Structures are given as structure tokens and as C-alpha cells.
Amino acid sequence: MNLKEEERRARLLKMRAERLPDIKKQFEEAQKRNFNSNFAPGGKDEALVRGKTGAKVKKPTRTTHGGSATATGKNPVAAKAAKAATTKATKTTKASAKAAAKTEAEQRKVNLSVSVKKGEMVHHQRMLSQDVNAQATQHIIGIPVNKSRYNGYNGEQVTNAKIKSARPDPDAVRVIPIGGLGEFGIGKNMTIIEYKSEMIVIDMGVLFAGEDYPGVNYMIPDIKYLEDNMSHVKAILFTHAHLDHIGACRHLLPKFSPLIPIYGTDFTIGMIKKQMSELDDAPDMNYQVVDPLKHEKFQVSEHFSVEFIHTLHSIPGNTAIVVRTPNGLIYLSGDWRHEENPMGIQTDYERIDEIVKKEGIDLMLNESTNIDSPGHHPHSEFDVGESLGSVMDHYANGRVIIACFSSQISRIELILKEAAARGRKVAFSGFSMINNVEVALRAKAIKVPKDTIVKMEDIIKLPDERVCIVCTGSQGEMNAVLNRMITGAHKFIKIKSTDTIVFSSNPIPGNEPHVVNTVDGLLREGAQVIQNGKTHLTNIGPLHLSGHAYYEDHVDFVTRTHPTNYMPYHGEFYMLQHNAEMAENVIGIPKDNILIADDGDIVELTKEKKIRKCGRIHAGNKLYDDADQPVHEAVVKDRIHISREGIFVIVLTLNKKTGHLMKTPDIVSRAFIYLDNSEELIGKIRHYLRQKTDKSISTDPEMKVLKEEIKEDITHILFDATGHTPIVIPVINKV
Numbered sequence: 001m002n003l004k005e006e007e008r009r010a011r012l013l014k015m016r017a018e019r020l021p022d023i024k025k026q027f028e029e030a031q032k033r034n035f036n037s038n039f040a041p042g043g044k045d046e047a048l049v050r051g052k053t054g055a056k057v058k059k060p061t062r063t064t065h066g067g068s069a070t071a072t073g074k075n076p077v078a079a080k081a082a083k084a085a086t087t088k089a090t091k092t093t094k095a096s097a098k099a100a101a102k103t104e105a106e107q108r109k110v111n112l113s114v115s116v117k118k119g120e121m122v123h124h125q126r127m128l129s130q131d132v133n134a135q136a137t138q139h140i141i142g143i144p145v146n147k148s149r150y151n152g153y154n155g156e157q158v159t160n161a162k163i164k165s166a167r168p169d170p171d172a173v174r175v176i177p178i179g180g181l182g183e184f185g186i187g188k189n190m191t192i193i194e195y196k197s198e199m200i201v202i203d204m205g206v207l208f209a210g211e212d213y214p215g216v217n218y219m220i221p222d223i224k225y226l227e228d229n230m231s232h233v234k235a236i237l238f239t240h241a242h243l244d245h246i247g248a249c250r251h252l253l254p255k256f257s258p259l260i261p262i263y264g265t266d267f268t269i270g271m272i273k274k275q276m277s278e279l280d281d282a283p284d285m286n287y288q289v290v291d292p293l294k295h296e297k298f299q300v301s302e303h304f305s306v307e308f309i310h311t312l313h314s315i316p317g318n319t320a321i322v323v324r325t326p327n328g329l330i331y332l333s334g335d336w337r338h339e340e341n342p343m344g345i346q347t348d349y350e351r352i353d354e355i356v357k358k359e360g361i362d363l364m365l366n367e368s369t370n371i372d373s374p375g376h377h378p379h380s381e382f383d384v385g386e387s388l389g390s391v392m393d394h395y396a397n398g399r400v401i402i403a404c405f406s407s408q409i410s411r412i413e414l415i416l417k418e419a420a421a422r423g424r425k426v427a428f429s430g431f432s433m434i435n436n437v438e439v440a441l442r443a444k445a446i447k448v449p450k451d452t453i454v455k456m457e458d459i460i461k462l463p464d465e466r467v468c469i470v471c472t473g474s475q476g477e478m479n480a481v482l483n484r485m486i487t488g489a490h491k492f493i494k495i496k497s498t499d500t501i502v503f504s505s506n507p508i509p510g511n512e513p514h515v516v517n518t519v520d521g522l523l524r525e526g527a528q529v530i531q532n533g534k535t536h537l538t539n540i541g542p543l544h545l546s547g548h549a550y551y552e553d554h555v556d557f558v559t560r561t562h563p564t565n566y567m568p569y570h571g572e573f574y575m576l577q578h579n580a581e582m583a584e585n586v587i588g589i590p591k592d593n594i595l596i597a598d599d600g601d602i603v604e605l606t607k608e609k610k611i612r613k614c615g616r617i618h619a620g621n622k623l624y625d626d627a628d629q630p631v632h633e634a635v636v637k638d639r640i641h642i643s644r645e646g647i648f649v650i651v652l653t654l655n656k657k658t659g660h661l662m663k664t665p666d667i668v669s670r671a672f673i674y675l676d677n678s679e680e681l682i683g684k685i686r687h688y689l690r691q692k693t694d695k696s697i698s699t700d701p702e703m704k705v706l707k708e709e710i711k712e713d714i715t716h717i718l719f720d721a722t723g724h725t726p727i728v729i730p731v732i733n734k735v
């Protein structure tokens with residue numbers, strides 16, 4: 001072992017020894033927290049504990065529910081016999097008809113000369129259709145599986161019958177999430193709060209569809225329930241301007257009366273207006289700009305009053321919303337993070353504390369995004385700014401290109417500051433980037449150093465060491481600016497080996513392969529790439545700060561606000577579950593006061609300040625493509641099917657009178673087999689079709705049956721040859 005290695009080891013050991021007391025303390029703290037509460041009284045595993053201590057758990061035996069024949073009042077034996085007789089009679093008629101049809105079919109039968117049994121094909125088709133359904137409907141919610149101990153039914157799966165028999169409390173305030181809970185990916189956030197015939201709506205977000213949905217760009221909540229109760233809607237509120245909260249506005253807002261007030265902060269309303277202006281005939285809506293620091297209470301209906309609370313997140317004009325209802329105060333956290341040393345104004349903890357002290361929070365809806373991230377936020381936005389500055393110092397002779405989310409206005413402000421301090425000019429590239437900076441400037445949400453921003457076409461005239469470009473594409477999006485700079489498709493910039501590209505972001509789960517692809521492309525051009533989270537490669541970091549609170553931030557906040565009832569929202573199912581566990585195990589909120597709801601669940605807040613689930617409304621998705629046009633679920637299923645198995649079209653020209661084949665059938669294969677290489681199979685199919693159309697038929701019903709049989713037989717022949725079942729479409733022309 002050389003000296004250096006020894007030194008390194010010694011250093012490591014020393015570091016570990018120094019950290020040990022800390023780790024031990026953390027572990028002890030964790031021990032104090034009652035993590036095994038499934039075994040606590042009321043927990044779903046309580047019986048196991050009781051079993052140990054001797055108390056017997058009575059198992060229901062089969063005989064209790066066995067029900068003998070005499071149990072029913074009437075004469076069951078006679079009824080049974082009569083029923084059997086009728087069934088038998090119908091069966092006989094059906095059977096004879098079936099037999100007749102069978103002989104006809106038999107007559108038309110052609111030897112397919114296949115070795116694979118039909119049953120195998122049917123099995124393949126069934127499995128395929130299950131796969132396609134699972135892929136295309138993962139977000140579509142009927143009655144979702146939810147057997148969490150916080151599901152509101154003591155861990156039992158709710159049934160249709162239970163939902164139907166639910167008796168709503170007419171005096172309850174109803175909280176109904178219609179999007180954003182327990183989905184695959186975070187998005188399409190939307191919540192309704194309802195009391196008697198008054199409703200308020202909070203947020204209207206989109207969810208960007210993953211690759212599982214071919215040709216679908218994004219989805220929005222299905223608002224059938226609101227459309228059925230339009231006259232009840234009294235106000236629409238927006239917490240902040242991220243697309244998972246406002247992205248569905250251009251589809252949904254036009255459905256509402258233009259008289260309904262729409263509340264949001266300056267920046268949020270600005271972003272909504274910008275989005276609406278993209279519509280051909282944007283309706284004139286009743287926008288109401290709110291300054292949360294004024295602590296105004298807006299009486300939006302007879303029974304609802306709302307107040308916006310300034311909180312920190314990764315976008316200007318971010319808020320939480322307090323709704324005062326006849327049954328108590330509801331706090332919707334929106335998205336938030338805690339920062340000791342924020343760039344802008346600190347979260348309005350003073351106002352929150354005042355509300356908690358004077359009124360108390362009866363129900364809190366708290367976001368769940370980063371509940372799986374341990375500890376507190378490890379650094380601040382200023383650290384990110386410093387890192388970006390040091391990139392400009394380290395790579396002082398070349399262009400610095402920074403990719404980040406276009407809504408990161410504070411980050412952009414920091415970049416401008418760091419660039420100005422080093423004599424660099426900044427240009428923005430990307431449609432959403434330019435849009436957002438414009439809105440931020442108008443809402444005075446960003447401070448810009450003098451003479452720093454220049455246009456793209458002007459910055460390329462400057463020497464490299466004075467160039468800084470801020471662009472979109474940090475998620476590896478194929479058509480975003482960064483990728484276009486690599487391929488040379490960008491109007492002004494082509495990446496060169498002296499460029500330094502900074503990813504001031506983290507890949508959103510699911511986007512990792514695309515980001516890797518972009519990074520590879522940049523490296524192939526010889527550029528320097530600096531990514532957040534890879535400090536060991538360049539010694540530069542951190543380069544990003546998440547907009548969402550970490551676990552201990554949540555612990556602190558919920559401890560501070562001690563709500564009576566707690567409902568995690570804004571998260572995938574595991575996040576909601578972990579958030580609920582935090583509330584019970586760490587904060588000590590009783591299990592019965594915590595609910596994990598799904599989109600469409602009706603959560604009642606009663607006069608007694610209890611929460612319970614009571615029924616469901618229709619919830620679901622509307623899918624859209626990248627031209628903002630709706631895509632039907634059936635189309636998505638077809639696309640998935642075709643992408644796996646392909647499509648096979650046969651065009652037959654038959655004699656109108658005899659049904660005989662008039663000419664060689666046309667065959668089209670797409671996404672299945674390449675026809676030029678499949679002569680033998682095509683010959684077999686042609687031979688089959690000639691035989692099949694040998695018999696004389698002429699009526700339309702006969703043609704229909706023929707078409708079905710051809711479809712089935714061809715599928716069988718194709719499956720026999722290839723192991724795949726493409727969508728087979730026989731087209732019959734009669735001449």
C-alpha cells in the first residue's frame with residue numbers, strides 16, 4: 001500500500017469516526033418514532049400482537065355463512081326445478097340453431113394448413129389485449145385499488161356496493177380531488193371544495209404522458225362532475241404557475257362562465273393569460289390579481305372565504321390557500337419548500353402561525369413530492385448561483401450554455417447576476433423560456449442587471465468568452481433547443497468543442513435515457529458537460545435545488561401547524577403513503593384523522609371536524625396530442641397494438657352476384673412483415689383466399705360472415721408463421 005492510499009484511508013476513517021455520533025443520534029431519534037404502528041391499537045396488524053399475548057382471534061368459519069336450502073322462505077326446490085326446465089328449453093333451441101350455423105360454417109371451411117392450434121392464438125390475443133389495456137388505462141380510474149391503512153375503510157378495499165350505499169351528510173363540506181393523487185407521475189392537479197350548492201375549484205394542471213402513450217403529449221382531468229354542476233362554481237383559484245397546476249387552463253377555463261372570478265398572484269395570472277392568448281378565440285375571463293402579503297380574505301360565496309398565503313417554491317408568485325368553510329378551516333399547501341436563506345421574501349410563517357393560533361387548521365392537504373428525500377434541503381438557491389459563477393470562471397474562454405426549467409425565474413435572475421459580474425451577455429433560447437422571462441419582467445418578479453440581456457442573433461457576434469446562453473432542453477427533449485444545437489438544426493448555435501454546457505436541473509423520473517442521449521451528443525461534439533449531482537467529476541456543484549420540501553421540512557411544518565385532520569396530496573401513491581406515515585408516526589396525528597384519497601373520492605369534513613370518505617364522482621383523463629387535439633383512448637390502444645404486432649390489410653374484389661374473386665387480392669402490410677421477403681407466406685394467403693371465395697355467396701349478411709371468417713383465418717395463418725397477431729382488416733369491394 002503506498003503512502004497516498006494510506007493517507008486516504010486514514011482520512012476516511014477519521015471522517016467516519018467524526019460522523020458516527022451524528023448517525024447514532026439520528027438512529028436513536030428514529031427509534032423513538034413509533035414506526036411499527038401497524039401493530040399499535042387500531043393498526044392493521046394489531047391482531048398479530050394480540051395473538052401473541054393470548055387473546056384469541058375468532059376466525060369466521062364456513063358453516064356460519066353456508067346457508068342451507070331451507071333458509072329461504074319460499075319453496076326453493078320447486079323454483080330451482082322450474083328454472084332448470086326453462087333453461088333447458090332455451091338451451092335446446094339455441095343448440096339446434098347453433099348446429100345449423102355450424103354445418104354452414106363447416107361447409108365454408110378451408111384447410112389453413114397451419115401447425116399452431118387456434119387455442120394458442122386466442123391465448124396470445126388475450127394476453128396481448130390485457131397488456132394493451134394495462135398500458136393504455138393506467139391513469140384511468142374507476143375504483144382504484146387502495147388497501148392502505150389510511151384508505152378510510154380500515155384497510156379494506158371499497159366496493160361498488162359500498163359506494164352506492166354511501167349516505168352523504170348534507171351539512172358536510174366536501175373535498176374532492178379530481179386529479180393529482182396516486183397517478184403515474186405527478187401532474188394534473190385539481191381539487192374541488194363543495195358545500196351544499198357552492199363549489200370552488202383549485203388548480204387545473206396537465207400531466208405529461210410517458211412513452212406508454214404513443215402519440216399522446218399530455219392529459220388533463222376529466223371534469224364531467226363540474227360540467228354537470230356548472231352553476232354551482234363560485235370561484236377558481238390557482239396556487240402557482242407550474243404546468244402541473246395551470247397547464248389545462250386553455251382546455252378547461254373556456255368551459256366556465258366568464259363571470260366566475262379567477263384568483264391568483266400577478267405572475268400566475270400573467271402565465272394563465274399568456275397561455276389563453278394562444279387560443280384562436282380566447283374568452284375574456286374575470287381575472288383577479290391577489291397580493292398574498294396583504295392577507296386579504298375574499299368572500300367568494302355565501303359560505304366560502306379564501307385567503308392566499310405567500311410560500312416559497314421554485315417559481316415566483318407561489319402560494320398556499322386557506323379556505324374558511326362552515327365546518328372549519330382548510331389549508332391547501334400547494335407546492336412548497338423551506339429555505340433558511342431564500343432569495344425572495346421568506347414564507348409568510350408569521351401569518352401561518354397567526355392562523356394556527358387564532359383559528360387552528362381543521363384539515364390540511366399537504367403536498368408529497370419529496371417525502372422520500374431524507375433530511376432538510378441541503379443547500380440554497382444562492383449556492384447554485386455561486387456554482388454557476390464558478391463554471392463561468394473555470395471555463396472563462398468559451399461559451400457557457402445553461403439548460404434549466406423555463407419556470408426557474410430565480411435561477412435565471414442568479415445567472416444574469418453572475419454573468420453581468422463577469423462581463424458576459426445573456427441570451428435566452430426556447431419558446432417557453434422567452435415567454436416566461438417576459439411574464440416575469442411584466443410581473444416585476446425578476447431583477448435584471450443593466451445591458452445584460454441581448455437577443456440571440458446579437459450574442460453570436462460577441463467573442464465566446466462574453467457569451468452565456470440560457471435554454472430549454474435540460475430533460476433531453478428531442479426537439480428542444482439543446483438537441484437542436486447538437487444536430488446543427490438550431491438557427492444560430494452549433495455546439496463546438498470549446499463550449500461548456502451546464503445542466504442546472506435533475507432529470508424528471510422517466511426522462512433519464514433522454515438526458516443521457518443529449519449528454520452523449522454534447523460529448524461527441526467535444527464539449528464540456530457539467531451535470532448537477534456529479535460534483536466529483538468537476539468539483540463544481542450544487543447546480544440545482546428542488547422546489548419541494550424534504551422529509552424533515554415536512555416534519556417541522558406539520559409540527560408547527562398541527563392540523564386536526566391530514567390528507568396527503570400532490571404525489572404518486574407511495575409518496576401519499578409515506579406522507580401519511582410521517583403524519584401518524586412522527587407527528588402523532590391519530591390514524592383515523594389521516595386519509596389517503598384517490599382522484600374522484602369524496603372526502604367529507606363534518607360539523608364535528610371529522611373526516612371520512614363518502615362516495616365517488618366520475619374521474620378520468622382526457623388525452624391530447626402535440627397539436628393540442630384530443631386523442632381517444634381506443635386510438636391509443638390501437639396504436640399500442642400496432643406498435644407491437646403491426647397491421648395487415650387485404651383488399652378483395654368480388655363479383656356482386658356470385659361472390660367469386662375477380663382479381664388477385666391486394667395485400668398491404670405495415671409495421672408487421674416486409675412483404676418482399678415473405679413471398680411464401682403471401683402465396684399461402686392468396687391460395688387460401690381463392691379457396692375461400694370459391695363458394696357462391698351474394699347477400700350482405702353472408703358477406704359479413706365471410707369477412708369475419710377471413711379475418712380470423714388470416715390471423716391464424718399469420719400467427720402460425722410469425723407468432724404475432726397483427727390487426728387484420730379485410731376490405732371487400734363488390735363489382
Ligand SMILES: [Zn+2]
Nearest residue numbers: 240242313335
Ligand atoms: Zn410547482
Ligand SMILES: [Zn+2]
Nearest residue numbers: 242244245335
Ligand atoms: Zn406541482
